[in-house]
Amino acid sequence: MNQNEAAAPCRTLAIVKPDAVAAGHTGAIVGMIEQNGFAIRAMSMTRLSVAQARAFYAVHAERPFYDSLVEFMTSGPVVVATLERDDAVAAWRRLMGATNPAEAEAGTVRARFGSSIERNSTHGSDSPENAAAEVGFFFSAADLL
Ligand code: GDP
Numbered sequence: 001m002n003q004n005e006a007a008a009p010c011r012t013l014a015i016v017k018p019d020a021v022a023a024g025h026t027g028a029i030v031g032m033i034e035q036n037g038f039a040i041r042a043m044s045m046t047r048l049s050v051a052q053a054r055a056f057y058a059v060h061a062e063r064p065f066y067d068s069l070v071e072f073m074t075s076g077p078v079v080v081a082t083l084e085r086d087d088a089v090a091a092w093r094r095l096m097g098a099t100n101p102a103e104a105e106a107g108t109v110r111a112r113f114g115s116s117i118e119r120n121s122t123h124g125s126d127s128p129e130n131a132a133a134e135v136g137f138f139f140s141a142a143d144l145l
Pocket of ligand 1: 122
């Protein structure tokens, strides 16, 4: 890339999970998102059905924690958001920190608000391809402002 050329902004999907919504951390997490240079292109609160949670985490269907994860993700409302920034997928995963909050770097969202490897406060897409699919899972083109 030419040094004078700004990196093209890209999008990722963020979810504030039921543990963090229930604990009243949505505002603090959205604040961290905004302070780290992400533009919020769409945001809504919803409660996942079991079918939605199973489909969203289908890649983990064979894992021993799948049923527990689906139960957790359907246990209360979540806040889903489409975030835009340069290198959004990697930048949001850096800001969230490691999957296990006990291993997440100090100051990251999961270190601050996660309480276990499952109840880890937030979700972030793990590749640009999955980000496009996950944004489309929750939002239509007309929702993205
Ligand atoms: P992520 O991309 O960092 O969210 O991690 P993964 O894609 O590996 O896992 C998806 C989600 O499943 C995590 O965010 C956790 O909520 C949950 N999870 C991951 N690993 C475990 C585990 O070993 N045990 C349990 N109970 N949940 C897990």
